[in-house]
Amino acid sequence: MALVLDEQQAMLQESARNFFADKAPVAHLRKVRDRRDADGFSRDLWKEFAGMGFTGVLVPEEHGGLGLGNVEAGTIMEEIGRNLTPSPFLSTAIVGVSALLRANGERKSDLLPKIAAGDLLMALAVDERAKHGPRQVVLSAKRSGNGFALSGTKTFVVDGHVADLLIVAARTAGAPGETDGLTLFLVDPKTKGLDIERTIMVDSHNAARLTFGNVQVDADALLGEVDGGWPVLEGVLNVGRAAVAAELVGSGEEAFGRTVSYLKERKQFGRAIGEFQALQHRAAHLYSEIEITRAAVLKALQQLDQKPEKAAPFVAIAKARAGKTATLAVQEAVQMHGGIGMTDEIDIGLFMKRVRVAEELFGDANFHADRLARLKQY
Amino acid sequence: MTELDTFRSETRAWLASNCPASMRLPLEDDEDRCWGGRNWKFKSEDQRLWLERMAERGWTAPAWPKEYGGGGLSRDEAKVLREETRAINARSPLDSFGIWMLGPALLKYGSEEQKKKYLPEITRGEIRWCQGYSEPNSGSDLASLQTRAEDKGDHFLVNGQKVWTSYADKADWIFCLVRTDPSVPKHNGISFVLFDMQSPGVSTRPIVLISGKSPFCETFFDDVRVPKENLVGELNKGWDVAKYLLTHEREMISGIGLSAGRPLGHVAADTVGTEEGLLADPLLRGQIAAFDIDAAAFQLALERVGDLAKAKQAHPAMSSMLKYYGAELNKRRHELLMSAGGSEALEWEGERSRGGDRARSWLRTKANSIEGGTSEVQLNIIAKRLLELPGA
Numbered sequence: 086m087a088l089v090l091d092e093q094q095a096m097l098q099e100s101a102r103n104f105f106a107d108k109a110p111v112a113h114l115r116k117v118r119d120r121r122d123a124d125g126f127s128r129d130l131w132k133e134f135a136g137m138g139f140t141g142v143l144v145p146e147e148h149g150g151l152g153l154g155n156v157e158a159g160t161i162m163e164e165i166g167r168n169l170t171p172s173p174f175l176s177t178a179i180v181g182v183s184a185l186l187r188a189n190g191e192r193k194s195d196l197l198p199k200i201a202a203g204d205l206l207m208a209l210a211v212d213e214r215a216k217h218g219p220r221q222v223v224l225s226a227k228r229s230g231n232g233f234a235l236s237g238t239k240t241f242v243v244d245g246h247v248a249d250l251l252i253v254a255a256r257t258a259g260a261p262g263e264t265d266g267l268t269l270f271l272v273d274p275k276t277k278g279l280d281i282e283r284t285i286m287v288d289s290h291n292a293a294r295l296t297f298g299n300v301q302v303d304a305d306a307l308l309g310e311v312d313g314g315w316p317v318l319e320g321v322l323n324v325g326r327a328a329v330a331a332e333l334v335g336s337g338e339e340a341f342g343r344t345v346s347y348l349k350e351r352k353q354f355g356r357a358i359g360e361f362q363a364l365q366h367r368a369a370h371l372y373s374e375i376e377i378t379r380a381a382v383l384k385a386l387q388q389l390d391q392k393p394e395k396a397a398p399f400v401a402i403a404k405a406r407a408g409k410t411a412t413l414a415v416q417e418a419v420q421m422h423g424g425i426g427m428t429d430e431i432d433i434g435l436f437m438k439r440v441r442v443a444e445e446l447f448g449d450a451n452f453h454a455d456r457l458a459r460l461k462q463y
Numbered sequence: 464m465t466e467l468d469t470f471r472s473e474t475r476a477w478l479a480s481n482c483p484a485s486m487r488l489p490l491e492d493d494e495d496r497c498w499g500g501r502n503w504k505f506k507s508e509d510q511r512l513w514l515e516r517m518a519e520r521g522w523t524a525p526a527w528p529k530e531y532g533g534g535g536l537s538r539d540e541a542k543v544l545r546e547e548t549r550a551i552n553a554r555s556p557l558d559s560f561g562i563w564m565l566g567p568a569l570l571k572y573g574s575e576e577q578k579k580k581y582l583p584e585i586t587r588g589e590i591r592w593c594q595g596y597s598e599p600n601s602g603s604d605l606a607s608l609q610t611r612a613e614d615k616g617d618h619f620l621v622n623g624q625k626v627w628t629s630y631a632d633k634a635d636w637i638f639c640l641v642r643t644d645p646s647v648p649k650h651n652g653i654s655f656v657l658f659d660m661q662s663p664g665v666s667t668r669p670i671v672l673i674s675g676k677s678p679f680c681e682t683f684f685d686d687v688r689v690p691k692e693n694l695v696g697e698l699n700k701g702w703d704v705a706k707y708l709l710t711h712e713r714e715m716i717s718g719i720g721l722s723a724g725r726p727l728g729h730v731a732a733d734t735v736g737t738e739e740g741l742l743a744d745p746l747l748r749g750q751i752a753a754f755d756i757d758a759a760a761f762q763l764a765l766e767r768v769g770d771l772a773k774a775k776q777a778h779p780a781m782s783s784m785l786k787y788y789g790a791e792l793n794k795r796r797h798e799l800l801m802s803a804g805g806s807e808a809l810e811w812e813g814e815r816s817r818g819g820d821r822a823r824s825w826l827r828t829k830a831n832s833i834e835g836g837t838s839e840v841q842l843n844i845i846a847k848r849l850l851e852l853p854g855a
Contacts, residue, residue: 087773088766088767088770089767089770089771089774089776345852348852349852349853356854357853357854360853360854365846365850365852366839366842366843366846368850369787369842369843369845369846369849369850370842372784372845372849373784373788376764376781376784377757377760377761377764377784377788379764379767380760380766380768381763381764383763383767384763398759401756402760405753405756406756406760450753450756451749453756454749454752454753454755454756455752457752457756457759458728458742458748458751458755459741461726461755462728462729462740463726463728463729463731463732463742463751
């Protein structure tokens with residue numbers, strides 16, 4: 086399969102590009118940040134996402150979606166990255182949907198149409214510590230009545246405080262670090278004993294801390310097998326990781342594009358600073374990093390669609406590259422913009438903040454380098 | 464089954480029965496490579512057979528037209544052939560500057576006679592070529608070259624000196640940049656000519672490198688007569704041919720960024736050892752993993768640029784990106800190999816180190832970011848052509 090977008094994918098990319106540039110440019114993020122409302126995103130905009138079909142991009146047609154794949158979802162993520170658009174798209178339309186696609190038929194046919202219609206928001210609760218570690222789940226689910234009782238904490242739950250339904254990774258057996266004994270639950274956030282604290286983050290995007298104090302759920306809250314949640318969780322995480330990598334490509338490329346424009350405009354010593362070779366070479370190096378990362382990210386997305394069972398190394402490569410490349414892009418962007426790059430008035434700082442968060446989300450470059458090394462057995 | 468699938472299964476079957484077993488083993492050293500040429504001595508009967516069989520199908524130059532000895536394959540078919548030969552670890556049947564560099568330039572700029580004369584010989588590995596580009600005073604500023612070719616009616620009289628001529632001492636013919644008009648701005652007075660290295664007045668002197676090996680030569684021309692029909696393209700328009708050929712040289716060098724052979728992590732385990740399945744030196748392990756990430760991404764970028772070219776969406780200066788990145792990656796790979804090898808990798812002579820192979824290879828890679836245009840020149844090209852930065 087060629088490592089370029091096909092015609093249909095390119096069309097979707099173009100319509101997404103126009104949509105986000107028009108409806109949700111970086112100014113939209115500023116507005117959301119500065120109005121400090123309880124949601125942290127625009128529900129009106131979310132309705133427009135649904136109108137465009139974005140909310141149902143991964144939802145099969147029989148459930149009211151577009152029935153497209155990760156490559157298509159990635160083109161939308163890239164535009165989200167380019168515009169720093171805050172929305173529950175990742176947590177709901179990508180991570181949520183890909184989890185539900187692995188659920189039993191009844192839940193699927195009940196929930197997927199609601200997501201496609203823009204009427205249901207989801208969030209994935211995995212991490213419990215400061216660094217990503219899906220194997221390290223401690224939060225316990227003990228059999229109780231006809232269901233389970235959940236106790237423990239979750240952190241960095243993206244859109245956790247606005248979600249209508251939570252996917253919670255819990256330990257039903259085994260010890261932290263083991264993959265056996267993990268179980269996934271679908272939990273109503275209003276359930277008694279569940280405390281949700283919104284955390285205001287550096288990038289003005291949503292996240293929350295969750296505390297489960299003996300939260301009772303029914304057996305039908307199970308998503309998949311008891312003790313056998315790991316393959317599902319890993320599959321869902323890989324989809325999320327590749328999507329975040331696509332977002333990082335968008336953010337990195339946009340920060341780079343703005344920087345190259347600035348190099349052509351800004352004059353010092355009587356000439357455009359882009360004439361200085363010290364800056365030209367750094368810009369040319371960054372261009373190379375971005376192009377190479379773009380290939381890696383597209384490959385991961387394609388692999389998730391074509392051969393998901395063989396996607397893991399490609400996802401690790403893509404997320405590691407995307408995090409590093411976008412980080413370099415925003416660092417160079419601030420430096421090459423000089424003093425003005427440090428001001429809140431210029432958008433560059435917003436890119437730096439979001440990239441920092443996206444780099445951390447679902448595993449940073451070191452996490453994924455370690456993963457690749459383990460996959461290659463060294 | 465698509466036509467491409469059919470092609471794949473036929474190719475797989477053909478390779479299975481025609482690629483000799485010994486040609487599927489990893490290269491032990493440079494001696495295992497087949498360069499062909501008038502004076503070539505095959506290292507084994509298998510090596511000869513493998514070249515002969517592949518050349519017969521035109522598969523030493525799969526994408527060239529059949530009439531010139533190529534395979535006439537589409538880009539997709541050529542990719543399938545690459546994948547299938549890689550899948551059985553088949554060695555390259557023929558390493559050739561004729562295939563990698565001169566051929567593409569002849570296909571674009573050569574006359575019909577030239578194509579018919581030179582290309583089939585190249586695909587069969589009968590003539591080995593070298594490249595007369597750099598001069599002592601013309602490295603990165605290649606267009607300032609001074610080797611003179613005077614018009615003497617039916618021939619040019621060539622005088623001057625080239626340097627870094629790869630394997631000039633082993634090559635049969637040279638493709639060479641010469642100055643045919645010194646009175647005009649430097650880019651406008653260069654021509655591209657071909658001549659036999661056995662012509663009277665040609666001499667070569669190998670240059671000993673820091674690796675102790677001599678893959679490069681100084682090449683001297685003293686009143687060398689070059690027939691007029693050996694001019695490629697128009698007189699004084701040689702710079703266009705030269706630049707076009709350079710994009711192919713860059714692609715050739717980019718390929719070296721792809722790691723062949725055993726994974727670095729396993730090579731390192733030989734010396735460093737493992738603990739619970741992980742490389743025992745965690746910092747080296749981290750460096751190797753970071754390298755593997757970049758190398759894998761680079762391989763995908765090579766593939767993507769090829770696909771972009773096919774879709775007519777590639778920018779020609781992307782070859783500079785690949786050359787720059789591939790060269791730097793290969794240097795990094797060999798630094799890591801040295802690091803992994805520790806003191807064992809420092810042995811310079813003797814059986815155990817196969818004649819200091821690892822250290823000599825490491826030193827050789829330092830040229831990667833110099834030959835074919837330095838990394839800095841590639842960055843200049845990216846800044847100017849792709850980013851359109853001012854004054855670049």
